[in-house]
Amino acid sequence: MRAELDLGKPNRAVSPLFRLVGGPDGPPEGDRTKRGAYPGSNPLECWTLGIIFPAVVGVAVFDALWRLGGAWVASLLVVPAVFVLLHVLAFGLRLRKPDQAFWGWVLLLTLWAEWLVWRGGDTPVRWVAWGWIGFVIAQFMAVGALLWKRLMLVAGSVGIAIRIAIFVVAHLIMGGLLWKFGWVAASAAAVVFAGCWAWGTFRTSSRLFGPLATRIKDGRILLTFDDGPDPNDTPAILDLLDRHGVKAVFFVIGDKVREFPELAREIVERGHEIGNHTMTHPQGRMWGLGPGRTRREICECQDAVEEATGVRPRWFRAPVGHRNFFTHPVTRELGLDVVAWSRRSFDTIQHDPDRLVLRLTEGVTDGDILLLHEATPVAVDFADRALAELDRLRPSSEQSGDC
Incomplete structure (x- = not known):
């Protein structure tokens, strides 16, 4: 695909x-x-x-x-x-x-x-x-x-150094305002800087810190599955996808790939895309990781997938979509495009399949990237119902086809 x-x-x-x-x-x-x-x-x-x-x-x-x-x-x-x-x-x-x-x-x-x-x-x-x-x-x-957009495109160690310099300059500006105009001016600047940082980090579709995709180019719908491979869910989901004639992208966790390399290989062998979802899936900490830990999370997952499947991922998705300030220099150095989504169902926190399917598919349009998860209590049932609903809404050839 x-x-x-x-x-x-x-x-x-x-x-x-x-x-x-x-x-x-x-x-x-x-x-x-x-x-x-x-x-x-x-x-x-x-x-x-x-x-x-x-x-x-x-x-x-x-x-x-x-x-x-x-x-x-x-x-x-x-x-x-x-x-x-x-x-x-x-x-x-x-x-x-x-x-x-x-x-x-x-x-x-x-x-x-x-x-x-x-x-x-x-x-x-x-x-x-x-x-x-x-x-x-x-x-x-x-x-x-x-100029900011261009700086955010710089890859590798140079890109990380630029971002550290931006971080230092922002704090020097706040310090200068504190010294010259007092705490009110410094606090106002801090609110602005913090708001921009929060927007770039926690807004899953934000391009403030670098480019990312929330849609695909052609008139199809792309299904993506996060948090695998899972010994219970992955084989069943692969069978469902084969039955519906749909190809998908699996954003996998490096530790799970090391534990279940045969499942990662099966994803690739059955014609699906495999993506980088970090090594340990630090969903509660990814937003605040420094450059060293960010690099390890992404690089180690990249190596784990390549060792298990012989395929080097070309796409990266951050845990919960929270890219930190140092994500893009690493992904660009590795040749990875950062991928978010355009529609999700929150299937990791809600487990009513009917509500999940409605939230995921209602108003779905050409080019949408849909987010689903493995390793949830309703992963297989939800995927089955979602695929059936997408078949009803449009022919399966218009869903993901040869991605």
């Missing part, structure tokens, strides 16, 4: 803000080779900047004409003046690439906005200048967010 995770489509927007939040690109138009050579193919950005830039230029020209000749001159000449100015600047500055053009216009309009705000006197268009300055501030904040 060979499912492909949905880790997001590339966004080739020019402006930092749209690279951060602008959504995926549309299909390239015209010469694909030329369009692939530089950024600038985000449709939403093209529409937005195509309105904002000329509008601000128009306001600047209108204000200048008003100062020179009054309201009638400004009203009559603003459109042709804007038309000429846009073309003169576009050709005169020789900004041939979209990124050059974007930053060139940003520089020019920012110089105008700063002059208008600080030296332009009383004018009714001052609010446009302030709005433009706010737009530029948002762009630079997006630059910071993009």
Whole structure:
């Protein structure tokens, strides 16, 4: 089986803000080779900047004409003046690439906005200048967010060192605020930092500390089973999957693989994917583990699975979905993609199969990743009913197929 995770489509927007939040690109138009050579193919950005830039230029020209000749001159000449100015600047500055053009216009309009705000006197268009300055501030904040995303992609020891440095800097900032402004400012900063850390750690779908998948690319449904292999549940679940013609992903615990290597081999031999679920499944401590223990948990499970099956996992799922601050440098170093889920039933704490099936399958959509568990009192019964319900909702070929 060979499912492909949905880790997001590339966004080739020019402006930092749209690279951060602008959504995926549309299909390239015209010469694909030329369009692939530089950024600038985000449709939403093209529409937005195509309105904002000329509008601000128009306001600047209108204000200048008003100062020179009054309201009638400004009203009559603003459109042709804007038309000429846009073309003169576009050709005169020789900004041939979209990124050059974007930053060139940003520089020019920012110089105008700063002059208008600080030296332009009383004018009714001052609010446009302030709005433009706010737009530029948002762009630079997006630059910071993009830098953060890039730092979160650094793998291995360097990535861990970067995260330790971020941890130290955050505490130095709080210490500086305490020394300079007192405990209220330091406490406010601590709340912000702690909130961001908690969001990145305990929010199972959060990408704050690195990329992860909650869906698959194609129009199927992917079943995943955590906490195996289990001598009672694994064989029965494998039989159920064969009966329904469905392939799944088993996120296994390294200690259990060492104890039941034949079950891990059977998972692979019967055409299912096997994933890394840490060595000891420290569900109550994974969120707070340091870099050394995090590395051992992931690496040792990776080795245990490979020794038992000859297959090296390509996906990792943290216990309870709680990735800590040092998870992604390790997984990226090992070539592992981090996988969460889009739907779960809480079958580890509730044991009514009917309620579990309803919670898992109600409103299920194409691309969903479903989370189930082994080693629970109702694991097999729940899996049986869930598979039957999915068969009823859609043909089995649309569930997981050849992942």
